[in-house]
Amino acid sequence: MRFEPDEKGPLGKLFAPVAGFGVTISSVFKPMVTEQYPFEKVPTQPRYHGRHQLNRYADGLEKCIGCELCAWACPADAIYVEAGNNTPDAQYSPGERYGRVYQINYLRCIFCGLCIEACPTRALTMTNEYELTSPERAELIYEKQDLLAPLQEGMLAAPHPMVAGVDDDYYYRGEVTAPTEEQVSWVREHRPDDPTLQGARARAGEGASR
Numbered sequence: 036m037r038f039e040p041d042e043k044g045p046l047g048k049l050f051a052p053v054a055g056f057g058v059t060i061s062s063v064f065k066p067m068v069t070e071q072y073p074f075e076k077v078p079t080q081p082r083y084h085g086r087h088q089l090n091r092y093a094d095g096l097e098k099c100i101g102c103e104l105c106a107w108a109c110p111a112d113a114i115y116v117e118a119g120n121n122t123p124d125a126q127y128s129p130g131e132r133y134g135r136v137y138q139i140n141y142l143r144c145i146f147c148g149l150c151i152e153a154c155p156t157r158a159l160t161m162t163n164e165y166e167l168t169s170p171e172r173a174e175l176i177y178e179k180q181d182l183l184a185p186l187q188e189g190m191l192a193a194p195h196p197m198v199a200g201v202d203d204d205y206y207y208r209g210e211v212t213a214p215t216e217e218q219v220s221w222v223r224e225h226r227p228d229d230p231t232l233q234g235a236r237a238r239a240g241e242g243a244s245r
């Protein structure tokens with residue numbers, strides 16, 4: 036059966052020739068909105084998916100353990116991870132392994148967030164930063180140093196040993212809240228000029244509650 040539209044009433048017939056201008060005419064009376072970007076940036080929604088961030092624990096160790104689950108979860112093949120072994124002289128994250136090489140290719144990323152869902156340690160999250168442009172393609176491949184969260188006040192730069200007497204589960208449960216005296220002493224011995232020593236020393240001792 037062929038579809039036939041309803042017959043127009045008298046008013047419908049009267050305005051039919053100008054009905055197509057309805058949206059245009061109604062817009063004339065609305066206030067104009069001119070975005071002043073990039074001089075005035077409009078805040079994003081709190082859960083906006085922007086640039087990724089590799090997070091740290093409160094003592095400064097990295098959360099990434101180099102497991103590659105984020106890379107496997109990525110539908111755009113935008114993440115490349117190579118793990119390295121932590122050693123007593125170079126402990127970057129709790130446990131045996133850390134992310135030695137970590138790259139995200141923002142020419143491929145579609146900001147779906149599947150990678151952050153896959154991460155078992157909440158090492159990988161997404162910020163609200165959306166200004167990801169460059170005239171050079173190579174500059175849109177972000178390396179680990181571009182993605183690592185900055186050291187907060189009181190954190191001790193990695194590498195340094197884990198909090199003494201605790202295992203990586205303690206870290207995963209968020210029980211480490213600051214560097215300990217032992218960690219500060221280790222860094223003072225191995226990197227006496229480390230600029231994070233001073234702030235970490237002030238907070239040392241609050242590190243782990245058992």
Ligand code: SF4
Nearest residue numbers: 109144145147148150
């Ligand atoms: S946000 Fe999506 S596309 Fe981008 S790196 Fe993560 S999983 Fe891949």
Ligand code: SF4
Nearest residue numbers: 099100102103105154
């Ligand atoms: S960011 Fe998370 S999922 Fe990706 S390698 Fe590191 S720990 Fe594994």
